[in-house]
Amino acid sequence: MRLNSKCQSGFTLIEMLIVIVVLGILAMIIIPQITVSTEDAKISTLQTNLSGLRSSIETYYAQHDSIYPGAKKETDGTNTASDGEAGTAFLAQLTLYSRATGVTANVKDATFKFGPYIKGGVLPKNPFTATSNVTADFDETNITVRVADTASAWKFYPITGVFIANDTAAHALY
Numbered sequence: 001m002r003l004n005s006k007c008q009s010g011f012t013l014i015e016m017l018i019v020i021v022v023l024g025i026l027a028m029i030i031i032p033q034i035t036v037s038t039e040d041a042k043i044s045t046l047q048t049n050l051s052g053l054r055s056s057i058e059t060y061y062a063q064h065d066s067i068y069p070g071a072k073k074e075t076d077g078t079n080t081a082s083d084g085e086a087g088t089a090f091l092a093q094l095t096l097y098s099r100a101t102g103v104t105a106n107v108k109d110a111t112f113k114f115g116p117y118i119k120g121g122v123l124p125k126n127p128f129t130a131t132s133n134v135t136a137d138f139d140e141t142n143i144t145v146r147v148a149d150t151a152s153a154w155k156f157y158p159i160t161g162v163f164i165a166n167d168t169a170a171h172a173l174y
Contacts, residue, residue: 042127046165049124053154054163056094056117061161063114064100069093070136070158077101086136086158095121126153128167135166 011019060069070090073080077099080086089102096104097112105112123132135152137145143160148167155166 045127049126050163050165053118053123057156057161057163060094060098060115060117064098064102067102068156068158068161069102069117070138070156072102074098074102074104077103080138080158083136083138086138087134087156090134090136090156090158091123094118094123123154126165126167128165129153 057069061067070086070093071080072078072089072093073085074089074092074096080089092104093102094115094117096106096116097108098104098114099111100114103112104115123134125132129152131153133152134154134156135149137147137155137157138159140157141159143162145157145160146162146164148155148164150167152166154163156163
């Protein structure tokens with residue numbers, strides 16, 4: 001009987017504990033690197049989205065007599081009077097066809113010859129808020145102001161043309 005018990009193979013408790021400790025150490029090294037990679041990917045996506053949106057805004061500005069989207073109403077081309085009007089006009093003017101006055105339409109013709117600057121009718125999502133809505137700050141005329149809040153994914157200043165990621169983290173500085 002003694003010979004039989006000595007021939008049995010298996011792991012001892014000590015060996016199992018050593019394997020578990022080694023796996024724990026490897027997990028502590030690998031998991032933070034995966035987290036950092038995810039954050040880096042979100043920052044890269046954010047920078048790409050901001051670059052594309054800012055290019056669209058500047059193209060609109062160049063084609064509409066140095067007026068940023070959202071500064072004029074999309075319905076009649078008169079000046080917007082509130083942040084709500086500016087936000088609605090901003091989205092319509094970038095996603096629909098427009099005249100030089102800022103008036104928009106769903107169909108392109110001889111008078112509505114500009115745009116759309118953003119395909120698909122929606123802004124891209126902010127990877128940190130997972131939404132695509134925009135807030136306009138119509139009253140701000142200071143070009144250096146970049147104040148984020150949590151009301152939407154993006155924030156736009158129609159008077160100055162500043163466009164930022166709208167979250168309270170450091171991403172708003174991009």
